[in-house]
Amino acid sequence: MHADHHVQATDPILPSVHRRCSLAPPQTREKYLIGALALLTLAALFAPALPAAAWHIPHFVDTRPWLGVPNAGDVLSNLAFLAMGVWGSERLRGRNDAPVGASWFFVGLILTCLGSGFYHLDPDAPQRLVADRLGMAVAFAGFLGIAASERISTRAGEAVLVLMMVAGLLAAWVARENLTPWVAVQFGGMALAVGLALTRPRPGAVGVPLGGVIVFYVLAKLFELGDATIFEATGHIVSGHTLKHLAAALAAWPVIRALRDRRVG
Template sequence: MSHHTTPYPAQEGAMPSQRHILPIAIVLITALAMLWHGPINQLSDYHNFADQRTWLGIEHAADVLSNLGFAAVAAYGLLILRRQEAHPAFAAGIAGYRLFFGALALTALGSSWYHLAPDNASLVFDRLPIALACAGLLAAVWRETLGSPRWLVWLLGAAAIVSVAWWRLTDLEGAGDLRPYLLLQLLPLILVPLLQHLADRPRQERLMFASAIGLYVLAKLCELADWQMLDALALISGHTLKHVLASLAALIVARQLASRVRHAGSSIPHPQAK
């Protein structure tokens, strides 16, 4: 059945193992490129955020309180999954989406804790949930598009933990290599659109995920222009805006999941998990 008449068609054509070749090749090539590049170090002034204002006794209030957006989206997303966990539209990807939204909730806590008194030790509690969120989203999309073993979400979750542990261990030795952590953030930006294309997912779904990815990329650019944006906008810094835009990106993912319940039928097939 065409994807113009049903939102989540059965996968046809190439065998799953063949469809996995290109995504796996991209993972390997990107990892090898990172390895060839050599260590990527954290900026020396990373903790020197532009907005130093205190409000209601909260230091760096804007960067701290803007994390409430992550908490709100996490609660909304987890509520969707809890109410619709038996719905076939979530059958393959639900474990990954649970990790994604659960990690968003932890991001709200960890990032708030970090921004109260930024240093490398507290940064671990900011970066670990972000890495887990990237792992969860990638696992969810991979499983629900091409199918994959159930342990993929555990494998990517473990990779997220290792990526942050590697940065922290090398940081304590004076190097602070960010390559694994950056790789885990980069892969969903490349692979999510590719996986959805290979599986011929509905146009609306691909557009919504593309919009979320675009907002996240914009959020990262705002982060790099932290001081410049505060100078230009006065009321909000680049890093605070990063939190807002990243929350909106996650909200788009949640809204896309909610739309599946409205549009998907009760007998829609999915790639079989191994």
């Protein structure tokens, strides 16, 4: 048994088989994915421009300082991203069965902590939004890579990870003047994630519950929209935007839980 296992592990035929699989004609789901990505690209490039100057920077209702930290609730709540990013990265150590994009997803959470915290220290400085969006773009690309690899194929996950990473980072930079690419990446990408969540996992998938991640994302958006309402309803204990950060960070929990359920022997 040991000798056979050694032969299989070092068999020179296996890399060539992997290359042939990677160059195989697209499967049905891969064709649908190519079509969806093409639509997103067309929307980002040719949809009417949304001038960044016309975008109203929201007034975050909780501006209370704490221990010298301005806007402490919205700044310090970003530590939840750091905690989940470090926790998830630790779960990946020693594993070879993690879905494509998982490591970038957790790295993106750590970068989101840094970028969003930097932005909320002085949210009236619009140039800080770039730092906020760059971390989000990395995390979002990682999640879509996970989704595509779980539901379609490994090579689909790799392609989506690279394409959405490049598109997200470029859109975050272009959003200083034109928000259209950023909107296409964020909302179009989430529509793609919902579509993937509604399909069956492929054989051999880790089993990441994509729907759970999406639920936390939607909850975070609702908290964001109810920033002032929640602040008043809780007697100024916590704002909706602070809760948004916590809910968005918890979106990593379904991924981390799936990694806990499978161990490498």
